Amino acid sequence: xxxxxxxxxxxxxxxxxxxxxxxxxxxxxxxxxxxxxxxxxxxxxxxxxxxxxxxxxxxxxxxxxxxxxxxxxxxxxxxxxxxxxxxxxxxxxxxxxxxxxxxxxxxxxxxxxxxxxxxxxxxxxxxxxxxxxxxxxxxxxxxxxxxxxxxxxxxxxxxxxxxxxxxxxxxxxxxxxxxxxxxxxxxxxxxxxxxxxxxxxxxxxxxxxxxxxxxxxxxxxxxxxxxxxxxxxxxxxxxxxxxxxxxxxxxxxxxxxxxxxxxxxxxxxxxxxxxxxxxxxxxxxxxxxxxxxxxxxxxxxxxxxxxxxxxxxxxxxxxxxxxxxxxxxxxxxxxxxxxxxxxxxxxxxxxxxxxxxxxxxxxxxxxxxxxxxxxxxxxxxxxxxxxxxxxxxxxxxxxxxxxxxxxxxxxxxxxxxxxxxxxxxxxxxxxxxxxxxxxxxxxxxxxxxxxxxxxxxxxxxxxxxxxxxxxxxxxxxxxxxxxxxxxxxxxxxxxxxxxxxxxxxxxxxxxxxxxxxxxxxxxxxxxxxxxxxxxxxxxxxxxxxxxxxxxxxxxxxxxxxxxxxxxxxxxxxxxxxxxxxxxxxxxxxxxxxxxxxxxxxxxxxxxxxxxxxxxxxxxxxxxxxxxxxxxxxxxxxxxxxxxxxx
Amino acid sequence: xxxxxxxxxxxxxxxxxxxxxxxxxxxxxxxxxxxxxxxxxxxxxxxxxxxxxxxxxxxxxxxxxxxxxxxxxxxxxxxxxxxxxxxxxxxxxxxxxxxxxxxxxxxxxxxxxxxxxxxxxxxxxxxxxxxxxxxxxxxxxxxxxxxxxxxxxxxxxxxxxxxxxxxxxxxxxxxxxxxxxxxxxxxxxxxxxxxxxxxxxxxxxxxxxxxxxxxxxxxxxxxxxxxxxxxxxxxxxxxxxxxxxxxxxxxxxxxxxxxxxxxxxxxxxx
Numbered sequence: 001x002x003x004x005x006x007x008x009x010x011x012x013x014x015x016x017x018x019x020x021x022x023x024x025x026x027x028x029x030x031x032x033x034x035x036x037x038x039x040x041x042x043x044x045x046x047x048x049x050x051x052x053x054x055x056x057x058x059x060x061x062x063x064x065x066x067x068x069x070x071x072x073x074x075x076x077x078x079x080x081x082x083x084x085x086x087x088x089x090x091x092x093x094x095x096x097x098x099x100x101x102x103x104x105x106x107x108x109x110x111x112x113x114x115x116x117x118x119x120x121x122x123x124x125x126x127x128x129x130x131x132x133x134x135x136x137x138x139x140x141x142x143x144x145x146x147x148x149x150x151x152x153x154x155x156x157x158x159x160x161x162x163x164x165x166x167x168x169x170x171x172x173x174x175x176x177x178x179x180x181x182x183x184x185x186x187x188x189x190x191x192x193x194x195x196x197x198x199x200x201x202x203x204x205x206x207x208x209x210x211x212x213x214x215x216x217x218x219x220x221x222x223x224x225x226x227x228x229x230x231x232x233x234x235x236x237x238x239x240x241x242x243x244x245x246x247x248x249x250x251x252x253x254x255x256x257x258x259x260x261x262x263x264x265x266x267x268x269x270x271x272x273x274x275x276x277x278x279x280x281x282x283x284x285x286x287x288x289x290x291x292x293x294x295x296x297x298x299x300x301x302x303x304x305x306x307x308x309x310x311x312x313x314x315x316x317x318x319x320x321x322x323x324x325x326x327x328x329x330x331x332x333x334x335x336x337x338x339x340x341x342x343x344x345x346x347x348x349x350x351x352x353x354x355x356x357x358x359x360x361x362x363x364x365x366x367x368x369x370x371x372x373x374x375x376x377x378x379x380x381x382x383x384x385x386x387x388x389x390x391x392x393x394x395x396x397x398x399x400x401x402x403x404x405x406x407x408x409x410x411x412x413x414x415x416x417x418x419x420x421x422x423x424x425x426x427x428x429x430x431x432x433x434x435x436x437x438x439x440x441x442x443x444x445x446x447x448x449x450x451x452x453x454x455x456x457x458x459x460x461x462x463x464x465x466x467x468x469x470x471x472x473x474x475x476x477x478x479x480x481x482x483x484x485x486x487x488x489x490x491x492x493x494x495x496x497x498x499x500x501x502x503x504x505x506x507x508x509x510x511x512x513x514x515x516x517x518x519x520x521x522x523x524x525x526x527x528x529x530x531x532x533x534x535x536x537x538x539x540x541x542x543x544x545x546x547x548x549x550x551x552x553x554x555x556x557x558x559x560x561x562x563x564x565x566x567x568x569x570x571x572x573x574x575x576x577x578x579x580x581x582x583x584x585x586x587x588x589x590x591x592x593x594x595x596x597x598x599x600x601x602x603x604x605x606x607x608x609x610x611x612x613x614x615x616x617x618x619x620x621x622x623x624x625x626x627x628x629x630x631x632x633x634x635x636x637x638x639x640x641x642x643x644x645x646x
Numbered sequence: 647x648x649x650x651x652x653x654x655x656x657x658x659x660x661x662x663x664x665x666x667x668x669x670x671x672x673x674x675x676x677x678x679x680x681x682x683x684x685x686x687x688x689x690x691x692x693x694x695x696x697x698x699x700x701x702x703x704x705x706x707x708x709x710x711x712x713x714x715x716x717x718x719x720x721x722x723x724x725x726x727x728x729x730x731x732x733x734x735x736x737x738x739x740x741x742x743x744x745x746x747x748x749x750x751x752x753x754x755x756x757x758x759x760x761x762x763x764x765x766x767x768x769x770x771x772x773x774x775x776x777x778x779x780x781x782x783x784x785x786x787x788x789x790x791x792x793x794x795x796x797x798x799x800x801x802x803x804x805x806x807x808x809x810x811x812x813x814x815x816x817x818x819x820x821x822x823x824x825x826x827x828x829x830x831x832x833x834x835x836x837x838x839x840x841x842x843x844x845x846x847x848x849x850x851x852x853x854x855x856x857x858x859x860x861x862x863x864x865x866x867x868x869x870x871x872x873x874x875x876x877x878x879x880x881x882x883x884x885x886x887x888x889x890x891x892x893x894x895x896x897x898x899x900x901x902x903x904x905x906x907x908x909x910x911x912x913x914x915x916x
Contacts, residue, residue: 494780501779505757505765512754519714519752520826521740521769530776 005138007262008255013146015254016153017215019247020208021231022238023153024201027160029240031173031197034085034096035296035430038103040228042202043209044221046073048111050210051123051219061124069206077202081195088620090180093429095620097376098571101433105561105568106613108221109606116601123213127151130214145214152211156204157247163200164243173197225561226279229441230254232434233283239292253282277446283438287431288423296430322639341481350481352593353586354549357484360585361542363570364491364578369535370567371576372499374511375528376429379420379436380539381566382443385558387413387540388547389453392460402462403483406544410537417536421529440560448555459554462547480549487545491538492578503530565609572615574625583627588612667692667866668713668834673722675708675890682708683719684890692833695860695867697881697898699874701910705890706870707749710836713868714746715739727833741770745832747823749839749870753811759822760807763794763829770830797829800862801855817848821855828859834866841873853879874902886910 021039028036036042046068053064080103088095112118128134128144135142142150164170172193175183180190209224216223234250257278264271274281287293318326341350362384369377390409394400400408424435448454498504506527509517518524547553569588574580591608598607615626622629666689675683683705690696698706711717713724715736724731731739754762767790778784786794798804801821806814811822820840827835837856841849853876860867860880871877877884877898884898888910894901901907908914 497782497784498776498779501776501782501784502768502773503776503779503784505761506769508756508761509754509765512756513752515716516748516752516754516823516826517769518716518736519740519746519748520766520830521737521772522765523735523737523772534776 003262004259006140007259009137009140009142011255011258012251013142013149013254014258015251016149017208017212017227018230018234018250018254019153020149020156020204020211021227022234022246022250023157023160023243024204024208025231025235026238026240026243026246027164027204028197028201029235030164030177030243031201032081032085032194033090033177035100035240035434036201036205037097037100038080038107039201039205039231040224041104041107041221042073042076042205043212043227044219044224045076045107045111046206046209047123047213047219047224048115048118048120048209051120051213052115052118054124055120055122056118061126065126065210069203069210073202073206074199076206077198077200078195080202081198084617085198086191086194092620094376095623097430097433098567098616098619101378101564102568102571102613102616102619105565105609106617109609109613112604112606113601113610117604120219121217123210123216123219125214126210145211149211149215152207153247156207157243160200160204161243169193169196226445229283229438230257230279232437233279233286236283236286236290236293236434239290240296241292249282253279273446273450276449277442280438280442280445284423284435284442287427287435287438293431293434294426294428296428318635319639319643321643322635325642326635338485342478349593350478351549352589354480354484355546356586356589357481357488358542358546358549358585359588360582361484361488361491361545362539363542363566363573363581363584364488364495365535365539365542366566366570367575367578367581368495368498368538369531370570371580372495372504372507373528373531373535374507375424375531376433376567377420377436377532377535378433378560378564378567379417379440379443380535381558381563382440382560383413383417383536383539384543384546385443385448385555386416386536386543388543388553388558389448389460390540391544392462392547392553393453395462396460402544402548406541406548409544410540413540413543414533414537417532417539418529421532425525425528437560437564440563444555444560448558454553454555457554457556459552460547462551462553484545484549487541488582491541492582494534494538495578498534503527507531565612568609568616569612570625571619572612572626574628576624577628579631580625580628587627665691667727668868669723669725670709670713671723671725673709673712673724674720675705675712675717676720677708681890683712685722686887686890686892688885688892688895690834690866690868692866693864694883695857695869695881697877697884698868698870698887699872699877699884699898699901699907700887700893703889704887704910706887707838708890709887710746710838710868710870713739713836714744737769740830740832741772743831743833744836745827745830745834746836747820747827747838747840749842751816751819751823753819753822753826755810755812758808758810759803759814759825760794760798762811762822762826763797764790766826766829767793794829797825800828800859801825816843817845817852820844820852824852824855824859828863831863832865834868835860837867837869837871839870839872841871841876849873849876850879852876856880874898 021043024039025036028034028039049072050064050068053059053067054061084099085096088099125145125148127148130143130145132144133141134144134147164174172183172188176190176193180194183190183193212227213219230253231250234253235246237249238246257275260275260278264275341353362380365380365383369375369380387406387409390412391402391405394405394408395402420436420439424432427435454460506517506522509522510524510527514524543558546557550557569584570581573584573587588608591611592605595603595605595607618626668690670686670688673683673686674681686709700706708717712719715731715734726742726744729742757765764786795804798807801824803821803825806818811819814822824840840852840856844852856867857880869877869881881898883896884901885892886894886901886904886907888906893906893910894904
């Protein structure tokens with residue numbers, strides 16, 4: 001009994017940290033109708049600035065606390081509401097999710113650009129001293145930071161339940177979530193109510209970030225995202241509705257983890273494989289069994305039809321002459337590119353473009369699943385990793401040719417995607433995004449961290465002879481370029497054939513109305529699984545090509561953060577067109593390379609992610625992608641100048 | 647809205663069979679504490695048009711959704727042409743010959759009018775194979791195109807075939823929905839308040855189109871409609887529902903004269 005208590009008690013503060021996040025997620029969703037993917041990033045930003053202020057500028061902890069939690073966080077919340085979410089119609093769920101994901105990617109990337117690369121260690125505790133044991137429960141010592149987290153969690157929970165249940169503001173917040181318009185008709189300033197909700201939620205994120213900072217040796221975004229997963233799992237079990245249930249489940253998750261950690265032998269595979277994936281398993285089960293999570297995107301607002309539909313993409317009706325000009329322009333550009341790559345292109349830039357072509361192939365999988373299938377998958381990078389590691393392992397252990405292994409890897413990635421599709425059959429929009437995020441995190445923490453699969457941080461070194469018996473394949477020549485180009489061309493052909501074919505038409509119908517599509521005899525399940533499989537295969541192929549180019553495959557290449565970033569990049573460059581995927585792939589690597597010429601804080605890849613995240617923030621206004629939108633505008637302008645006025 | 651084609655002077659009952667095409671027995675559906683459909687028994691013969699009337703909340707759309715498979719009933723049986731529908735998914739019911747239109751338009755905004763019909767034609771035949779797409783063998787076949795053109799002509803939409811539905815008005819969208827359902831050559835068409843949101847002129851045109859295609863195709867139609875003039879114009883008989891139950895059945899005028907029906911609509915028998 002005492003042993004069990006010894007495992008349970010330390011789990012409670014951990015559970016409370018999850019609870020703070022879970023309560024914040026539920027509050028935001030309850031009061032604003034937005035699932036705030038950026039909650040962990042906001043908490044990280046607060047922790048970053050708090051630690052930076054105390055450690056670099058030696059501000060007293062209380063002053064840094066006031067600065068970050070009471071000044072910066074509410075301003076950030078207000079900014080999110082006024083500049084972003086209040087401009088998105090309540091019915092446009094996809095835009096709300098994409099905006100949240102953009103902030104998830106953009107905020108952590110923006111911090112090093114603003115503050116420089118900081119190594120922030122040993123954040124001080126705000127209230128009680130972390131080095132002092134304040135009490136013992138069943139002999140287990142509880143230090144100041146743990147006391148702080150537990151006390152603050154309870155206080156926050158009680159205060160928020162009281163706010164939502166016992167105050168007029170809380171009633172207005174709950175009503176505004178159901179229908180802002182109806183609340184406005186009752187004379188309530190719904191915009192102000194939602195803005196207050198964003199401020200409260202952001203303060204909570206800041207509070208959580210600052211309180212948790214001392215629990216980690218170093219302030220790193222990964223710790224906050226890991227917390228987010230457990231918090232999402234807890235919020236999921238509460239169907240994003242009940243604060244006490246979310247907090248209770250969060251504490252239980254923390255305790256269960258601690259107990260498993262205590263009882264499982266450290267040498268067992270359960271310890272290394274199951275324990276890190278425990279929150280993802282909890283989240284997956286919640287998504288499968290909690291009925292409320294299947295209807296997250298269903299419309300509850302009786303006045304929803306007042307909202308205009310999402311803006312149609314800007315289409316240019318090209319004159320035949322303009323069409324010809326553009327087509328020939330592309331042919332000339334493509335020809336010049338190929339000739340340049342085969343003749344004068346410096347090796348550094350050739351490698352950059354090679355990577356761009358491989359990323360374009362992976363991004364085509366996003367075009368398929370999200371642009372054509374209308375399903376938001378956050379696991380495409382993971383599927384690329386599945387393909388890449390399969391090919392590499394088959395080559396290492398069985399001597400398979402990497403190209404053959406790549407095809408088998410693509411098949412395995414397609415299989416994983418189908419399993420994911422089957423698990424997500426009853427989920428739409430936000431539910432599907434969470435399920436695919438859980439899968440990406442599961443692979444990150446459980447599969448890709450197994451040395452037997454990825455060879456740890458060193459990664460799997462590849463030998464180019466594994467591409468034999470293709471004698472022409474010489475990595476010192478242009479073979480890598482030709483391989484990437486041919487694979488991309490084939491994938492483009494596949495996507496175009498599908499788009500113009502029956503499956504493409506069925507998918508277009510399903511994007512318009514699933515009820516209407518089923519009503520005319522379209523098997524929705526089959527179409528969904530088909531597009532999951534095909535997009536998985538493309539991602540797997542792209543991943544293999546990238547790994548062959550790099551001559552090493554490691555887990556960092558296919559982390560879940562990159563999976564999310566891939567969606568943000570493709571959404572910016574154009575999610576529904578083949579050109580969008582290629583622009584995204586080439587733009588991603590070229591901008592990274594160009595930034596290496598800039599000095600200091602602007603020289604890393606952070607600015608690239610910030611740029612794409614900013615681009616994706618315009619998704620609500622330009623669902624076709626801001627790059628595609630600008631291209632269409634430019635085409636119209638040139639058409640008018642050259643052909644119509646001439 | 648598109649003009650209705652010339653009516654064919656056929657006997658309304660010419661294509662009607664005496665055997666039931668659709669039989670519903672003891673159907674129940676509860677949402678929380680509300681029994682939306684409370685033990686409905688009804689049958690529809692092949693080729694006949696039945697108007698389903700009743701006040702808001704009577705359970706008409708829920709009954710529709712149960713027949714289409716979009717809502718799973720709590721108990722009861724639905725048999726279509728001798729085939730029990732039970733747990734059959736929506737798309738298989740559609741392929742079996744049950745078409746429907748929706749009270750709230752359910753079109754595909756990215757597609758043109760012709761593409762709507764082409765998609766419906768392909769869906770009916772189950773020709774959605776990926777390998778055909780990848781081998782570039784998914785182009786519309788002449789016989790498919792001719793069926794699509796025939797349906798477009800039948801409802802008078804030929805001139806708008808290449809127009810995107812996003813550019814069409816509500817009345818025309820309702821005709822597109824009807825054409826989309828018709829191209830699959832259903833044996834039973836469920837039309838859910840087709841006149842909703844239309845003016846008197848558009849409603850009359852839609853009724854003419856519905857009557858014409860019903861006579862030409864000889865299909866059965868179950869029509870949910872609040873506009874009793876339209877029901878009278880189109881339907882052979884009527885079924886009245888209230889609070890989830892069938893309360894009267896027969897010729898529309900007789901049904902509307904029933905005390906229970908008047909009570910359901912007006913709160914009084916007189």
